[in-house]
Amino acid sequence: MAQADILLSGQGISRRWGGLSALDDVSIDVARGSVHAVIGTNGAGKSTLVNILSGELAPSSGRVLLRGQDVSHWSQPRRARAGVGRSYQRNTIYPSFSVQENCRLAAQAMHQQAWAWWRAAIRCPVTTQAADAALEKSGLQALAQRQAGLLSHGQKRQLEIAMCLATRPDVLLLDEPLAGMGAEETERMLALLQALKAEHAMLLIEHDMDAVFRVADVITVLVNGQVIACDKPQAVRNNAQVRVAYLGEH
Numbered sequence: 001m002a003q004a005d006i007l008l009s010g011q012g013i014s015r016r017w018g019g020l021s022a023l024d025d026v027s028i029d030v031a032r033g034s035v036h037a038v039i040g041t042n043g044a045g046k047s048t049l050v051n052i053l054s055g056e057l058a059p060s061s062g063r064v065l066l067r068g069q070d071v072s073h074w075s076q077p078r079r080a081r082a083g084v085g086r087s088y089q090r091n092t093i094y095p096s097f098s099v100q101e102n103c104r105l106a107a108q109a110m111h112q113q114a115w116a117w118w119r120a121a122i123r124c125p126v127t128t129q130a131a132d133a134a135l136e137k138s139g140l141q142a143l144a145q146r147q148a149g150l151l152s153h154g155q156k157r158q159l160e161i162a163m164c165l166a167t168r169p170d171v172l173l174l175d176e177p178l179a180g181m182g183a184e185e186t187e188r189m190l191a192l193l194q195a196l197k198a199e200h201a202m203l204l205i206e207h208d209m210d211a212v213f214r215v216a217d218v219i220t221v222l223v224n225g226q227v228i229a230c231d232k233p234q235a236v237r238n239n240a241q242v243r244v245a246y247l248g249e250h
Contacts, residue, residue, distance in 0.1 A: 027227070135162055
């Protein structure tokens with residue numbers, strides 16, 4: 001991994017609530033052109049890590065770097081404006097709006113023009129173009145005018161990624177994008193992730209191990225808030241500690 005390609009880093013991150021340690025001295029690099037998967041059982045600290053990287057939660061110690069700049073004390077909106085996009089475990093779309101309008105609203109959050117009171121926001125060419133480009137990248141352009149609530153589960157997850165893309169991020173933090181998908185929808189999502197990684201630094205939290213080992217370039221394994229392995233997929237698959245702690249082998 002070339003140092004110049006690393007867009008987002010967590011260095012020595014710990015998070016404590018009283019006597020409970022959710023993360024303990026976790027370091028991670030997310031580089032353009034690769035998918036860095038984070039795996040671990042429930043309670044391992046995966047979502048806490050993403051929340052800290054995205055700015056929704058402050059670390060108890062350690063720091064977060066974006067393009068080499070310390071952003072540990074930046075808010076989530078400021079990090080989003082600087083190029084950090086995030087999807088969530090649960091759908092966060094507007095079901096009564098069209099697919100395109102969902103993306104346009106996401107773009108509008110990044111391109112606010114409170115002073116342009118004479119023009120309807122829906123007619124803003126910048127946000128409309130950003131929405132259309134995001135729909136094309138995510139493969140949803142044919143469904144642009146469909147009501148978002150009528151999409152299939154897999155299409156809704158694609159829409160969430162499209163909404164991220166509408167903000168034109170460099171970094172994508174994806175929290176279980178494959179959750180609840182069937183085989184065909186999973187294949188479409190994996191193809192989308194592969195297509196996006198050339199232009200983005202991507203961190204992926206996912207429980208589907210078959211999918212993780214197919215799409216990830218690097219895998220970090222968390223157990224009880226600590227990193228027990230960080231390596232290429234085959235090395236992680238062959239790691240005895242990982243096989244015992246996470247894959248359930250003895």
